[in-house]
Amino acid sequence: MKRVLAIPYLLxxxxxxxxxxxxxxxxxxxxxxxxxxxxxxxxxxxxxxLKMTLNSFWxxxxxxxxTLLISYPLALVISRLKHKTFWLLIIIIPTxxxxxxxxxxxxxxxxxxxxxxxxxxxxxxxxxxxLFSDFAFITxxxxxxxxxxxxxxxxxxxxxxxxxxxxxxxxxxxxWETLTRVIFxxxxxxxxxxIQITFIPALSLFMLSRLVAGNKVxxxxxxxxxxxxxxxxxxxxxxxxxxxxxxxxxxxxxxRTKKESV
Amino acid sequence: xxxxxxxxxxxxxxxxxxxxxxxxxxxxxxxxxxxxxSGCGKTTLLKIIGGFVNPTSGxxxxxxxxxxxIPANKRQVNTVFQDYALxxxxxxxxxxAFGLKIKKVSKSExxxxxxxxxxxxxxxDFKERDIESLSGGQKQRVAIARAIVNEPDILLLDESLxxxxxxxxxxxxxxxxxxxxxxGITFIFVTHDQEEALALSDEILVMDRGHIVQAGSPKDIYDxxxxxxxxxxxxxxxxxxxxxxxxxKVSIYGRAYECVDGGVKRGTPVEVMxxxxxxxxxxxxxxxxNVTVDSILFRGVHYEICVLDEDGYEWVIxxxxxxxxxxxxxxxxxxxxxxxxxxxxKEEEFNERLESYEGIL
Amino acid sequence: xxTLSKSFLTLMIIFLYFPILYLAFYSFNAGGTMSNFDGFxxxxxxxxxxxxxxxxxxxxxxxxxxxxxxxSTVIGLFGALFLYFIRQRYVKNTLLTLNNVxxxxxxxxxxxxxxxxxxxxxxTLGSVSVILAHVAFSVPIVVLMxxxxxxxQNNNLVLAAQDLGAxxxxxxxxxxxxxxxxxxxxxxxxxxxxxxxxxxxxFFVTGNGFxxxxxxxxxxxxxxxxxxxxxxxxxxxxxxxxxxIIYYFVSDKNIKRGxxx
Numbered sequence: 001m002k003r004v005l006a007i008p009y010l011l012x013x014x015x016x017x018x019x020x021x022x023x024x025x026x027x028x029x030x031x032x033x034x035x036x037x038x039x040x041x042x043x044x045x046x047x048x049x050l051k052m053t054l055n056s057f058w059x060x061x062x063x064x065x066x067t068l069l070i071s072y073p074l075a076l077v078i079s080r081l082k083h084k085t086f087w088l089l090i091i092i093i094p095t096x097x098x099x100x101x102x103x104x105x106x107x108x109x110x111x112x113x114x115x116x117x118x119x120x121x122x123x124x125x126x127x128x129x130x131l132f133s134d135f136a137f138i139t140x141x142x143x144x145x146x147x148x149x150x151x152x153x154x155x156x157x158x159x160x161x162x163x164x165x166x167x168x169x170x171x172x173x174x175x176w177e178t179l180t181r182v183i184f185x186x187x188x189x190x191x192x193x194x195i196q197i198t199f200i201p202a203l204s205l206f207m208l209s210r211l212v213a214g215n216k217v218x219x220x221x222x223x224x225x226x227x228x229x230x231x232x233x234x235x236x237x238x239x240x241x242x243x244x245x246x247x248x249x250x251x252x253x254x255x256r257t258k259k260e261s262v
Numbered sequence: 263x264x265x266x267x268x269x270x271x272x273x274x275x276x277x278x279x280x281x282x283x284x285x286x287x288x289x290x291x292x293x294x295x296x297x298x299x300s301g302c303g304k305t306t307l308l309k310i311i312g313g314f315v316n317p318t319s320g321x322x323x324x325x326x327x328x329x330x331x332i333p334a335n336k337r338q339v340n341t342v343f344q345d346y347a348l349x350x351x352x353x354x355x356x357x358x359a360f361g362l363k364i365k366k367v368s369k370s371e372x373x374x375x376x377x378x379x380x381x382x383x384x385x386x387d388f389k390e391r392d393i394e395s396l397s398g399g400q401k402q403r404v405a406i407a408r409a410i411v412n413e414p415d416i417l418l419l420d421e422s423l424x425x426x427x428x429x430x431x432x433x434x435x436x437x438x439x440x441x442x443x444x445x446g447i448t449f450i451f452v453t454h455d456q457e458e459a460l461a462l463s464d465e466i467l468v469m470d471r472g473h474i475v476q477a478g479s480p481k482d483i484y485d486x487x488x489x490x491x492x493x494x495x496x497x498x499x500x501x502x503x504x505x506x507x508x509x510x511k512v513s514i515y516g517r518a519y520e521c522v523d524g525g526v527k528r529g530t531p532v533e534v535m536x537x538x539x540x541x542x543x544x545x546x547x548x549x550x551x552n553v554t555v556d557s558i559l560f561r562g563v564h565y566e567i568c569v570l571d572e573d574g575y576e577w578v579i580x581x582x583x584x585x586x587x588x589x590x591x592x593x594x595x596x597x598x599x600x601x602x603x604x605x606x607x608k609e610e611e612f613n614e615r616l617e618s619y620e621g622i623l
Numbered sequence: 624x625x626t627l628s629k630s631f632l633t634l635m636i637i638f639l640y641f642p643i644l645y646l647a648f649y650s651f652n653a654g655g656t657m658s659n660f661d662g663f664x665x666x667x668x669x670x671x672x673x674x675x676x677x678x679x680x681x682x683x684x685x686x687x688x689x690x691x692x693x694x695s696t697v698i699g700l701f702g703a704l705f706l707y708f709i710r711q712r713y714v715k716n717t718l719l720t721l722n723n724v725x726x727x728x729x730x731x732x733x734x735x736x737x738x739x740x741x742x743x744x745x746x747t748l749g750s751v752s753v754i755l756a757h758v759a760f761s762v763p764i765v766v767l768m769x770x771x772x773x774x775x776q777n778n779n780l781v782l783a784a785q786d787l788g789a790x791x792x793x794x795x796x797x798x799x800x801x802x803x804x805x806x807x808x809x810x811x812x813x814x815x816x817x818x819x820x821x822x823x824x825x826f827f828v829t830g831n832g833f834x835x836x837x838x839x840x841x842x843x844x845x846x847x848x849x850x851x852x853x854x855x856x857x858x859x860x861x862x863x864x865x866x867x868i869i870y871y872f873v874s875d876k877n878i879k880r881g882x883x884x
Contacts, residue, residue, distance in 0.1 A: 005701040005704055005705055006701065006702075006705040008697070008698045008701055008702075009698055009699075009701050009702030009705055009762070009766075010705075012698055012702070012758075012759070012762050013718070013721055013722070015740075016725070016737070016740075016758075016759035016762070017721050017722075017724050017725060018721070019740055020733075020736030020737055020739065020740045021724070021736060023736060023739045023740055023743060024732075024735065024736045024739060027739055070635070073628075073631060074631070074632070074635050077628040077631060077632050078632070080628070081632075085871075085874075086871065087632070089867060089870075089871055090636060091635075091636070091639065093863060093864065093867050094639045094640065094643060096816070096820075096863045096867070097643055097856070097859060097860055097863060098819075098820060098822070098836065098837055098840065098856075098859065099820065099822060099837075100822055100837050100840045100841050100844065101643075101646065101840060101852070101855075101856040101859070102642055102643065103844070104646070104840065104844045104852055104856075105642035105643065105645055105646045105856075106642060107657075107844065107848065108645060108646070108649065108657030108658070108848060109641075109642060109645055109657075111657065111658065111848075113656070113658035113659070114657065114658060115645065115658075118658070143638070143639070143642070146635070146639065147639070161345065161347060163343045163344075163345055163347035164347050164349060166312075166314050166334070166341070166343070166347065167341070167343060167347040167348075167349070167408075168349075168360075169313070169314070169333065169334040169335045170312060170313075170314075170334055170335070170339070170340055170341045170409075171335075171340065171360050171361035171364060171408070171409075171412065172335045172336075172361050172364045172365055172412070173335055173360075173361075173364045174335055174364075177364055181360070181364075182349060185351045186349075186350070186351055196727070200727065200729055201729055201730070203729065204729035204730065204731045204732070204823075206731060206823070207822060207823065207826075207841060210845065211841075211844055211845065220731075221729060221730075221731045221823075224731045224732075224735055225731060225826075225827075228735050228738060228827065229826075229827070234735075234738075234739060237735055238735070238739070241731070241732050241735055241736070244729060244731070244732060245728070245732060248727060248728065248729065248732075252727060
């Protein structure tokens, strides 16, 4: 009977995990008329795609670093509050608002007549086009990822035995030394999960580049969407996809947590 | 210099009054045990000395120096935590090195002191080990090594042996006692285990609901508990109601007995305590009270015998003498082994009273 | 808690809520832009309600979410039970890794690979492909939500049931499933959340003529600012807020009750 139960699940695994990825790999060796070729890979390794990949990595890196620099202190502050679950909920609530709605809000905020420019104007600065720039892309991405980064970091800080902090003070460490020598090393697992949650999606945020970056930022995700839905060149799109999967595997291995490796 | 003085300390957490007017001086170089049931405030008291809790009111002095506002990391005090609180991301050596690195002790001196501390705690072979690979007793030793390597004036131990199994616990008791004598610094040990307190301490503080009820040497507290609470908490006891007739004479169930206590007004209702091991079984009619053996339990080193006297009161006796259930015998105890307690008496009054007739009776 | 931390927290909360409240504020703007407030109006709310196409899209979104979460919960439950009973460590870890592939994959990869799959299998893009795609990415989430509650229960429970004469079916329906009900419910809710929130996967596998709210908003936003989006956003925010408040008080009560009993 256990075998009967397993059938739908195993079927799901084959149809929706193994087959799609295999098909994608197969398509990456196809040209637009369906002939087997290495042309796509040759094109990807040519300067244009490599530049785009480096660019995508650079933005994903910037977004991850900025998000981490904001989220770590935020998680730390919340973990010391009295009603921490309440404040955590406050931070989490914005994630339940559709990502597109939040992105759309920034179109208004950063627009030429938006609130940021109005503030600039009143303090005597000239209006500048903030929207449709890499600045807008990074700002909105950081905005979206903060709660996702805060959550795992908060959980790991919150899971630290309080006596370890007391022990650190007891042994003469100052607040800063306790943070750097005890709290930070013990919350590294949370930081790693936070980086995973941020870095990989940041490589593939195509709607952000379309909506707020004015196509000035081309990520791997934008390239895939472009090839699949606009150029209808599934072969090239799949090749970019295969590389994105490879990068993803690499990031997962690099940030593998202790528990998983045992 | 490192005498610890607590002055009128009160501690509230929200509305709960955890410590009530604690006044006590710990003198230097002794092994103190704070003994009490959970929730009596003993751990809070320890945390105030360690600097993890600020007293709501009252003052804490180390020597002449007021310590209230000095944070934990600036106190010459180290703590061995109940759950050891060893840093899981550091190995044994790095855990022990933590405090010295913080204090920027030079590498050569650091190595020397760590080596010494590890040798002291029999951990020399374990220095590269991960914390998670250690047994409970080894973790305990690392926690001690990590604390003493800083050469503190005072070592605080919070229920430090309670996580260990019985045999290891007894072994660690010997080691702790020995360690304290070698180091010559003040140890303040918190426990709810009376045997541990009796075995280790130079002085025991018995606490109850935020008060220090009685403080004294293990022998004093065992032989002359202030009241029923202390008597029951430390050791087992038979406690019967009585009335003081005059100095050296007490009446129990209308019969007069000679005793060695005094200083109590005639006619004062008192409680008379006799330890189970101080009662001797005699053939019927030869002791103080005729009794019937109700039950016998073999406890290994002794029998625990419950007997009922003619008024129906139960007495517990620890003895190596054999008897059998239903047998009619009598019980006898020396006058030195009767201890008179006056309900409601304060510790100071009690001590004064003891002094007042010392040597007279 | 020093002032620096407090002001940092306040600043971050303002940052996180400002865009949402900004949208809500201009949803009442008679001027029709997100810059100059020219007087109060409820016109955009009215036009959202009167917009038949938009209402259909909303219904689609909810239907897709409910149907796909329901299916994924059943498959996920069976999957979790299956994984729970596997004894060989290596097999279990391999299956778990495969299970997690879709959780860590970027949305575009899931969307693009499913697009290939559907076209090869001859499935027309539309409601069916969208529901299948949502089932695809929800199943592993459900499995991950249920597994911990299976491992948390006492191992001897199953043995005790067998000892008392229960058949394999009895063990499953009378012992295991009732015991992990909270996990199953959490899995369903999580699948629902992911489904409602998804944009990228749906965007790839939805054809013309079928649309969910996210895809519709994307299309509207690409055309520029329409305050109807602001109105939808405000309604969603209020609903989310109410659910969050209820959730907080219910879970708070549970915690307190747990403490006293």
